[in-house]
Amino acid sequence: MTSGDLAGIVALTLGVAARAVGIGLPLAIATAWLLARRPFRGKSLLQAAIHLPMVLPPVVTGWLLLLLFGIEGPMGRLLWQAFGIRLPFTSAGAALACGVMVFPLMVRAIRLALEAVDPGLEDAARTLGAGPLDRFLTITLPLATPGILLAAVLGYTASLGEFGAVITFAANIPGQTQTLPLAIYQALQVPGGEALAAKLSLVSLGLAACGLLLSERLGARLAR
């Protein structure tokens, strides 16, 4: 494997994680807000559904994604017929798998951040004429921003390491869906691949450490 390949793998991994968080974060904010602020029936059901990927074997999550988003699956067929989008065995599919896996992590962190915003401030904004979306955008969201950034960094860092769901749903296709952990796995399957695996692992370690340091600093800012 050349250094070009290595750079390609890293770029692919970073891109997949970015897409996972980019699409997952707004959804996570909306979900966390529902859980933190809105009373509704079936809240625990939603909560359980979101947390499922945390406790299921990742392979099962990947397989469920295949059933849902595969060409024959209900969602997959809809996406293909309506938009010509195919998810399994593509980098977009890898991003979806990563996004689903880190979703509960992000929702949890954002929910804590939203719950830490004094509802009294939202009440005050309300008496000053701010409607629901206005209140959310001008009061709740800015005050929860450090927590939301933390959630994004955590989600991004965790995305970099997703394995089971990605390999099941998106397969291990070099240059398309082969992210760092998948490349490490493949290197270890080949006799004499330890050197490459070590090199890739080192990169992985570096990225993870960066992510943790960043989240640590954000966390310290939050605690203030």
Place this chain on the structure above:
Amino acid sequence: MPGELGVSIRLRRPGRLCLPGPSAGAERPQTPFRWLVASTRSQVTGSGAFRPQRVQGGALAAGGAFTLDIAFTTPTPGVTALFGPSGAGKSTLLACLAGLIRPDHADIRLDGEPLHTLPPERRGIGMVFQDGRLFPHLTVRQNLAYGMRRSSRPGMTLDEIASLLGLGTLLGRAPATLSGGERQRVALGRALLAHPKLLLMDEPLASLDHARRQEILPYLRQTVARAKIPVLYVTHARDEVLRLADHLALIDQGRLQAFGTLSQLAANPTLAWSHADEAGGVLLGTIAAHHPERGLSRVHCQGADWLVPQSTAAIGQGARLFIPAREIMLATARPENVSVNNILPARIETIVAEPDRHGALIALDIAGNKLLSRVTQDAVTRLGLHEGAPVFALVKSMSLEVLS
């Protein structure tokens, strides 16, 4: 333009569960019956965020049931104080009026226009909270402008409010750097700049120490008077009532105990609040003359003139006098050679015994001025005081407090 504000609120809740909202930052308990709590919570409007610790207390009676049933009509503009012990339901009443809690029944009419049919953010009802609730991520100026930018009603400008409330030097500061008094001034300015049709104030000075309160009260009076809107002012501090209120609603256990003008209620000996140590009458008059050679001013109130320590107010200006009940002596004949400056003929209207202190609370009519005098039971017997009897009321100038 004078009009009237009519409010009627009824709220009955079986227990605590119904006054919901997470306390800030805390994880909600993860019980298996969370869904139950959640569905009860849905009875509350909007964010469901009115925190229970603000509204509990006496109104949550022994059985845990919460009942609030209050209705009154008050002239506008003017300050109507809602006075009562903590937990009487005063704050809950305000939260219902603002729409932060949805009561079982609400009817709010300002000059005939119903406000309760509108969502809280469109009612034009401003609120000043006890804890200020300034937005911590915005500067003082941005806080002040928050409601103003969302209001289409005309009213005072930011510069006017800033100079009225002395906020000029604070505009660029962050709320966290302000003192308690400054914070409440900003909160008042922010509420007024939304140009509300009605202003609710929920114990705005309760978190301040005595000195700060004395400092902020004049600002409050002036600013509220300038805004020319009806104000409902919740407090359990008597001096705030005496200084600010035009009308008074006495509230206890979620019910209206009495409603009337401040002068009326302050001189009514049958009300529980008149039996407090600090009870006394309030007179509204005008400065009639200054007597610099004597160091006195003359205040004219209906048919009587009162001599008070010389005031700095201009002649013709309104003056509010507070006369503590224990500072009024009674005599059956006009005494000679006493230091007392105010010796006025009076008539006894009612006598209410105060067995706890071996005393009696006597309601007096002094040429239309209604006042209370507290004397010993012994004095009542000794002088043969009875309802309808003519007496002389003796009040030292030094005992008269000019509140404004």
